[in-house]
Amino acid sequence: MMPKILVFAGLLVCIWCGASASTRQGNNTDEEAAQAFLEQYNALYADLANKYIEAGLRLSEYQAVANEEANQFDPTNFTEDTKRQLSYVGSKSLSDDEMKNLSSIIAEMGSIYGQGKVCRLNPSGEEECLSLEPELTLLMADSRNASERLWAWDGWRREVSRKIKPLYFQYVELKNKLAVVNGFNDYGDQLRQKYEDPEFESDIHSLYEEMNPLYLQLHAYVRRKLYETYGPDVINLNGTLPQSVLGDMWGRFWANLYSIGVPFPDQPSLDITQALIDQNYTITRMFETSDDFYTSMGLIPLPPTFYNLSMLEKPSDREVVCHATAWDFYDSVDYRNGLLVRMRDENSHENINLRREGANDGFHEAIGELMSMIVSTPKHLYAIGLLDELPTDNKTEINYLFQQALSTISTLPFHLLQDQWRWNAFRGYYGNMSSQWNGEFWALSEAIVGVHAPVERTEEDLDCPSIFHVAQDYDMIRYFTRTILQFQFAESLCEAAGHEGPLTDCDFYGSQEAGAILS
Ligand SMILES: *[C@@H]1O[C@H](CO)[C@@H](O)[C@H](O)[C@H]1NC(C)=O
Ligand SMILES: *[C@@H]1O[C@H](CO)[C@@H](O)[C@H](O)[C@H]1NC(C)=O
Ligand SMILES: *[C@@H]1O[C@H](CO)[C@@H](O)[C@H](O)[C@H]1NC(C)=O
Ligand SMILES: *[C@@H]1O[C@H](CO)[C@@H](O)[C@H](O)[C@H]1NC(C)=O
Ligand SMILES: *[C@@H]1O[C@H](CO)[C@@H](O)[C@H](O)[C@H]1NC(C)=O
Ligand SMILES: *[C@@H]1O[C@H](CO)[C@@H](O)[C@H](O)[C@H]1NC(C)=O
Numbered sequence: 001m002m003p004k005i006l007v008f009a010g011l012l013v014c015i016w017c018g019a020s021a022s023t024r025q026g027n028n029t030d031e032e033a034a035q036a037f038l039e040q041y042n043a044l045y046a047d048l049a050n051k052y053i054e055a056g057l058r059l060s061e062y063q064a065v066a067n068e069e070a071n072q073f074d075p076t077n078f079t080e081d082t083k084r085q086l087s088y089v090g091s092k093s094l095s096d097d098e099m100k101n102l103s104s105i106i107a108e109m110g111s112i113y114g115q116g117k118v119c120r121l122n123p124s125g126e127e128e129c130l131s132l133e134p135e136l137t138l139l140m141a142d143s144r145n146a147s148e149r150l151w152a153w154d155g156w157r158r159e160v161s162r163k164i165k166p167l168y169f170q171y172v173e174l175k176n177k178l179a180v181v182n183g184f185n186d187y188g189d190q191l192r193q194k195y196e197d198p199e200f201e202s203d204i205h206s207l208y209e210e211m212n213p214l215y216l217q218l219h220a221y222v223r224r225k226l227y228e229t230y231g232p233d234v235i236n237l238n239g240t241l242p243q244s245v246l247g248d249m250w251g252r253f254w255a256n257l258y259s260i261g262v263p264f265p266d267q268p269s270l271d272i273t274q275a276l277i278d279q280n281y282t283i284t285r286m287f288e289t290s291d292d293f294y295t296s297m298g299l300i301p302l303p304p305t306f307y308n309l310s311m312l313e314k315p316s317d318r319e320v321v322c323h324a325t326a327w328d329f330y331d332s333v334d335y336r337n338g339l340l341v342r343m344r345d346e347n348s349h350e351n352i353n354l355r356r357e358g359a360n361d362g363f364h365e366a367i368g369e370l371m372s373m374i375v376s377t378p379k380h381l382y383a384i385g386l387l388d389e390l391p392t393d394n395k396t397e398i399n400y401l402f403q404q405a406l407s408t409i410s411t412l413p414f415h416l417l418q419d420q421w422r423w424n425a426f427r428g429y430y431g432n433m434s435s436q437w438n439g440e441f442w443a444l445s446e447a448i449v450g451v452h453a454p455v456e457r458t459e460e461d462l463d464c465p466s467i468f469h470v471a472q473d474y475d476m477i478r479y480f481t482r483t484i485l486q487f488q489f490a491e492s493l494c495e496a497a498g499h500e501g502p503l504t505d506c507d508f509y510g511s512q513e514a515g516a517i518l519s
């Protein structure tokens with residue numbers, strides 16, 4: 001199979017997206033055998049899922065016990081380190097029934113999400129059903145047919161978030177209840193406390209205000225380009241943008257609008273897929289290349305077990321989830337898989353789990369994005385031979401900046417919106433009128449992102465949980481903080497490397513000074 005290289009940074013490389021039920025390629029045509037298999041699968045799955053929930057319950061029971069034990073201490077005069085570790089220990093839980101109910105609700109939302117399919121009749125009049133991965137994602141990445149995009153956008157929400165809606169209300173109620181027994185005002189309050197900043201929400205809004213002028217320019221530029229593509233029936237040059245034309249299912253990442261908006265289309269391409277293929281890059285070599293970047297700065301190399309134990313390529317013998325992740329196996333030896341996580345801190349070799357979290361959720365995300373950004377500058381690509389020439393005018397650089405803006409600047413308002421809506425929901429701002437929940441989502445979306453629903457919403461809709469993170473209980477403000485941190489880190493590391501001039505020219509490859517700070 002030809003590898004599909006989405007981002008080459010040696011960091012986030014999702015190389016083999018594309019497997020799905022519709023592409024199973026076996027040769028066994030015996031449906032009875034398949035049904036027997038499914039029966040066995042369902043039984044085993046149910047059994048294992050049950051154990052999984054049971055184990056989760058045991059963990060939360062232990063957390064409650066540990067919480068009591070931690071409460072015996074008065075940390076007033078302890079060192080900051082001990083205080084902080086104690087503050088992370090344990091939590092109280094609700095009754096077993098309620099905890100089980102909460103796990104089941106989240107599992108059920110996940111199952112609706114995972115099984116969501118949108119069906120239509122294809123040109124030969126047969127029904128075809130599209131899953132999110134890969135078909136709908138590809139459609140939302142590539143289709144320039146506004147009505148087809150709208151069909152996919154609307155279909156996904158009918159099939160997924162409408163079904164999640166009743167569960168989501170129960171989820172909010174239980175999560176809030178759990179947060180309150182643990183001493184928080186509500187679940188949003190609990191999530192924000194992870195940042196250890198009492199002014200977190202207003203600080204985030206100040207950051208948003210500060211970057212908003214740049215976002216407005218990007219929004220206006222992209223709107224003009226979308227207008228040229230879709231015309232006045234779809235794009236109002238004076239208005240907000242329909243969410244369905246923004247490059248993915250949610251208008252989250254605009255990177256796929258690059259070909260619509262590239263300022264200087266005749267410049268050498270920044271897409272290095274072909275260069276990688278021509279130069280016979282293997283996936284292992286891609287990882288070695290990125291390892292070299294870190295070691296050039298004086299960081300320790302990856303352990304040899306990384307290459308043996310990671311899943312760097314799609315296995316042919318089973319289905320796997322294609323999502324770049326880093327796994328820390330909590331045994332101080334293994335660091336495996338797609339997103340390379342460096343830990344140079346000596347403490348990482350002691351088994352102190354409480355110190356293994358990122359400084360905050362956005363922090364390690366920012367490091368990954370930062371390295372990805374730095375290794376994809378035209379200057380660095382030229383230095384490692386993946387770009388044939390380094391143009392002397394600034395057009396390639398402006399293309400690069402536009403490309404970066406589409407995956408960074410454009411996401412800030414989006415991620416703020418997602419969590420602002422949830423924070424307000426957890427606070428109980430939307431009352432018990434479900435239409436108000438969704439109405440507020442679109443009001444915030446227009447105000448913060450400048451994006452509107454492309455088709456009228458009804459009583460039945462609840463659109464925020466149409467995205468994985470919301471349906472599966474992951475906050476998203478981390479992606480806001482990471483983008484801010486990414487540029488702050490870039491600036492400091494470039495400065496440490498003695499760089500002068502625009503940051504787009506900076507490449508801190510080989511800088512021991514930057515390496516010391518990074519590690
Ligand atoms: C079906 O595929 C398996 C391996 O995937 C192979 O061993 C077997 O010979 C194939 N059978 C037929 C009838 O082609
Ligand atoms: C903390 O230390 C101060 C100064 O030694 C002492 O007065 C105080 O009682 C201590 N507090 C606790 C809770 O131990
Ligand atoms: C959770 O509990 C509520 C109220 O008892 C119940 O209606 C609902 O079906 C339960 N949900 C799940 C997924 O177990
Ligand atoms: C229509 O869908 C069927 C079933 O998925 C498929 O076999 C057929 O090739 C499709 N036809 C076209 C023209 O896409
Ligand atoms: C656009 O998509 C719609 C709905 O999917 C379809 O009916 C129409 O033929 C498509 N138009 C073009 C130009 O492909
Ligand atoms: C946008 O607003 C300007 C100024 O109010 C007006 O002149 C122009 O006609 C409007 N354009 C559209 C497409 O509505």
Ligand SMILES: *[C@@H]1O[C@H](CO)[C@@H](O)[C@H](O)[C@H]1NC(C)=O
Nearest residue numbers: 275276277278279280281385
């Ligand atoms: C890549 O592999 C091909 C075929 O094995 C070979 O002809 C070519 O020289 C290789 N290219 C490089 C840059 O190593």
Ligand SMILES: *[C@@H]1O[C@H](CO)[C@@H](O)[C@H](O)[C@H]1NC(C)=O
Nearest residue numbers: 303304305306307308309310
């Ligand atoms: C990695 O795998 C190779 C080949 O299977 C083996 O020779 C080597 O000892 C392994 N290395 C480690 C560190 O496990």
Ligand SMILES: *[C@@H]1O[C@H](CO)[C@@H](O)[C@H](O)[C@H]1NC(C)=O
Nearest residue numbers: 392393394395397398401502
């Ligand atoms: C790009 O170069 C042109 C011509 O040298 C110059 O006028 C322009 O200000 C430069 N743009 C940027 C963003 O540096």
Ligand SMILES: *[C@@H]1O[C@H](CO)[C@@H](O)[C@H](O)[C@H]1NC(C)=O
Nearest residue numbers: 169428430431432433434436
């Ligand atoms: C909604 O809230 C109002 C005011 O708190 C209350 O009177 C009403 O019974 C609630 N409706 C439902 C369906 O829970």
